[in-house]
Amino acid sequence: MVRRIVYLFLLITIACEHSPEDELPIGATKTVIQGWITDQPGPHAVTVSTTAPYNSNQPAPKISGAQLSIWDDEGNVFSLTESTEPGTYQTHDTVRGVIGRYYTLQVITQEGQRYQSLPELLGPVPDIESLTCQPETQDDIEGCMLSVQLIDPLNQSNQYRWKVSINNQPQDLPADIRLGTDEFVDGSQVTVSLGFYQSQPMDVFEVEQLSLTTPAYDYLLNITSQSLGLGTIFSPAATSVPGNIFNAGDPQEEVLGYFGASSVAVATVIK
Amino acid sequence: MQKLLTLTLLCFTGMHILTAQSSPLDKSITMEPGTYTIEQVLKDISAASDFSFSYSPDQVPLDQRVRIADTEQTVAQVLTSIFKDTNIDYRARGNVVILKKKPGPKANRITLSGKVTDQNSGEPLIGAYVKVADRPYGAVTNPYGFYSLTIPAGDYGLWYSYLGYQSATYRLSLKKDTRLNVELADSLMTLEDVTVTSDPQKNILNPQLGVNNLESQTFSNIAYLFGEVDIISGIRLLPGVSTVGEGASGFNVRGGGIDQNLILLDEAPVYNSAHYFGLFSIFNPDVVKDVKLYKSSLPANYGGAVASVFDVRQKEGNNKKFRLKGGVGIPAVRLTAEGPLIKDRSSFLVGFRSTFVDLSSFTFNDGTLENSEAGFEDFNAKVNYSLNEKNTLYLSAYLGRDEIAMDDGENLQWGNSSATLRWNRILNQRLFANFTGVFSRYDFRVKQLAGGSPLEIAAKISDYHLKADYYYYLSPRHQLDFGGSIVWHDFEPGRYTWNNRTTELDQEQALEASLYVSDEFTLNPKTTLQLGLRYSAFFNVGPGEVFLYQSQLPITTNTIIDTVQYHNLELIKQYHNLEPRISLVHTLNATSSLKFTYNRSAQYTHLMSNTTTSMLTDLWKLSDSYLKPQIGNQIALGYFRNFDQNKIESSVELFYRRVNNVVDFKDGADLALNPAIETELLQGEGRAYGMELFVRKKAGRLTGWVGYTLSRSERRIKGRFPQETINSGSYYPSNYDRTHDFKWINSYQISKRWNLSANFVFSTGRPVTLPDGRYEFEGTIVPDFSSRNQQRVSNYHRLDLSAQLLGKNKKKKRWQGSLTFAIYNVYFHKNVFDYKFEQVPGDPYETRIVESSLIGNAIPSITYNFEF
Structure with missing residues (x-):
């Protein structure tokens, strides 16, 4: 946390830009599995794909025809079906995660590889006390500073993620992954600034507040630090982001991705 | 190494062995009272007995004259008396009597010690060289400017030198322990008039390897970012020292991490040497006197860092x-x-x-x-x-x-x-x-x-x-x-x-x-x-x-x-x-x-x-x-x-x-x-x-x-x-x-x-x-x-x-x-x-x-x- 603040203002320097892309190495192709289950009504989606060369400038190649299922610790199994979008698999609309249960994802590819996630606890999340949109103009752009207020539950470690949509349009650039931890503020009423968003009057802001386990929080934190300004001498060593998926038949295989579980609290505000 | 000579002399007159005992030293001999050289006495004893002396001629003062008073004495008594004014010791081994210099502190050694300082400021000079002309004796001042040299008493030419300073020579007759504090004059301002002598082969003679010693003057002759004289930027210009880039703190020595260096400021460890993200370092150049980097040989008094x-x-x-x-x-x-x-x-x-x-x-x-x-x-x-x-x-x-x-x-x-x-x-x-x-x-x-x-x-x-x-x-x-x-x-x-x-x-x-x-x-x-x-x-x-x-x-x-x-x-x-x-x-x-x-x-x-x-x-x-x-x-x-x-x-x-x-x-x-x-x-x-x-x-x-x-x-x-x-x-x-x-x-x-x-x-x-x-x-x-x-x-x-x-x-x-x-x-x-x-x-x-x-x-x- 401290670290991020420090390199915030060291990142960009007297920049002269030039791309060394022709020197880029191409690594082995790895399987990537991303998915999340929440306590909201379904469908809950999982994508299965592979890595691509860094400068491919194309969507990642998808893996179709796999069999996916989500298991909970009470023996319930929910199967997923591939949607019209190849490589994207969904649960039935009625599937809904339950707070306090552990969830595991299983993926069996057409080649017979069986991938599994580590069991993930779906933890509770406090309500959003208030969501405010403070109109502001930054560099002649009109918008608002968005912030949420919540009361963090005392004596337990809580991590949060906030997802912002404007007029039902999810904001999903790397900088939009907003994370928080109660490491310093356990049990307090806190105000979290979600940053500045460009918007017009009457825009509808919706904020989802998700609970995260510590590994899920670390995973997302690594995803953001890895996709935002890596490579400086002030950034951590550039590495693969370790997730919670493994190949049950070959634990040595490097698999990327995370299967998470969250409960969600929602609030809406109109500018 | 000195060659040992064994002298065996068999016949000579005027001396008789009266009793035969186990150790040659206990034997009694008879000598005419008078003055002899040591060599003569040794020859006489050998001639009158069946044992020999073993010694190195340049250790034993053979020409020194000694008085023999009593006629009948044991060999031990004779030897004690003739060597009493010398540092020669004797000892029997079988049928040979070995004459050797006495071990331990030598009576004729003196210690020359003192401090070497800068004439203008009185600052102790660290690593100044003291050399004895035409002799293999020398000393280097320690981190407090102190030196000490123990040498045989005698007349010597002494030469004190330090890089960038005019050297000083002394002719001294050293009879006893002597303290000599020496002040050397800075020669930087008078470059035209004086030939600056560098240290006499200090780098050649010093057993340490991979040591760079830089004086503060050396640092001021380097071009720096924003003109600010910086000790760490200067150190990075030595072979074997590098940095990952501008804006990085510390320095890397021979492929080691920055934390593998022990940085000492007047013996206090410095855990972060950087000002402003490493563009500058914490050392004010005007107060720094001497900088030493040990890349290889590490004196035993230092520890706690591997690079x-x-x-x-x-x-x-x-x-x-x-x-x-x-x-x-x-x-x-x-x-x-x-x-x-x-x-x-x-x-x-x-x-x-x-x-x-x-x-x-x-x-x-x-x-x-x-x-x-x-x-x-x-x-x-x-x-x-x-x-x-x-x-x-x-x-x-x-x-x-x-x-x-x-x-x-x-x-x-x-x-x-x-x-x-x-x-x-x-x-x-x-x-x-x-x-x-x-x-x-x-x-x-x-x-x-x-x-x-x-x-x-x-x-x-x-x-x-x-x-x-x-x-x-x-x-x-x-x-x-x-x-x-x-x-x-x-x-x-x-x-x-x-x-x-x-x-x-x-x-x-x-x-x-x-x-x-x-x-x-x-x-x-x-x-x-x-x-x-x-x-x-x-x-x-x-x-x-x-x-x-x-x-x-x-x-x-x-x-x-x-x-x-x-x-x-x-x-x-x-x-x-x-x-x-x-x-x-x-x-x-x-x-x-x-x-x-x-x-x-x-x-x-x-x-x-x-x-x-x-x-x-x-x-x-x-x-x-x-x-x-x-x-x-x-x-x-x-x-x-x-x-x-x-x-x-x-x-x-x-x-x-x-x-x-x-x-x-x-x-x-x-x-x-x-x-x-x-x-x-x-x-x-x-x-x-x-x-x-x-x-x-x-x-x-x-x-x-x-x-x-x-x-x-x-x-x-x-x-x-x-x-x-x-x-x-x-x-x-x-x-x-x-x-x-x-x-x-x-x-x-x-x-x-x-x-x-x-x-x-x-x-x-x-x-x-x-x-x-x-x-x-x-x-x-x-x-x-x-x-x-x-x-x-x-x-x-x-x-x-x-x-x-x-x-x-x-x-x-x-x-x-x-x-x-x-x-x-x-x-x-x-x-x-x-x-x-x-x-x-x-x-x-x-x-x-x-x-x-x-x-x-x-x-x-x-x-x-x-x-x-």
């Missing part, structure tokens, strides 16, 4: 007259005052340096620091007091502070503070002792907003040292150094305060103790051996909590099975290490020598940093139950050769170093305020090897050096599990691996007033990890990396120039001013500082890599310095 020891000594303060020194440069103003407090007994020095403009306004001028203010300050003070001829007390202190304040209320502060109290004691002519107490602290504080309220995060590390060092000048062939130290480490890794609530991570405490002995021993006139042994012990003690982990699984927060509580001062973990240090020099002739060194050292403190360079919030951690000490082993071989009457020194050094338990971190490690930091740590093996070439011209109008290093620095992290392994357990280049590294530093004295300097550096680009794949997380393109440090940034090169104009030197004018004009990065080379991997706005699938430079153009500067 190097960087020993910076502050000036003691002029004890002759009051002086002011200072300057105005772009980043900072400096003012140092020094002078006598009590004539010849006490002097002081106070130095102050401060930025007077906001640093962020002219460095990172891209808007990121637009509304912030940054600056630093240093305060140095030193005072000494001679109680008497034999006892001197010194107190020195340093206080430095950096601050960056941003408009949104975020505020960062960090700094070092240290104090050293030293008692120098001359116990006798040959035994010199130094007792030191040191306090050293590094701390930082970050204030920011969290959850709508201010959050303050603070951490500090403190060290308390007690040391005793003895220098014993046993004989001209032996110089014995011994001593010990105790260090109490008290690290507070994190404390955060939010809404008046304070939470703290467990404090870390440890006691580090050491004992050492070292003998510099002249085996023969050509070979000198420095043999040292250091024993270090480390005790990590409570209070604290230690997590226990399942032994068959990777160490993670999920595999904690138990927690053990330790009381205050209860032993948690201990380590013991023996650290041998060997240096050997063999002189081939007057101008060349071969040297060899081996050293081992143990390091118990580790910097927790997983960035390419360290940041101010990176903390140090003590060895504990999980974090094992780093153990470094280095061997090096060197050939040294001087040319042109020692004006040009050159050397080739080969080195190989292996470090066990180097510290690295798991993928995606979170080190800040982590109570179970061992779950993020990995330990492995580091190795570095290479060759350094160095040619230095120390005298004349043109001075400077050329250095070239060819080297490799690698590490291997091979854990029990894939997540505890980096690059599948094979060797990979470290962050600071530079294959080729070339430095060309020189300074040319055009006239009495003008001096020009130029530096050129070239090195292979540092290793970097570029993405070899990508995938998506929601709308985010995530770069993926399979193995660390397999690519390199482009080669680094840069030329800097500076010109120094001295004010007119008028005899009566005390004010001496000078102007320095400097240009950093003369030919606008854009050295790569970093890469960023980013998504192109507007296209969800397009990515790019952006290369940027910290300094993309030439940076001119002007600095005014003065002395009064």
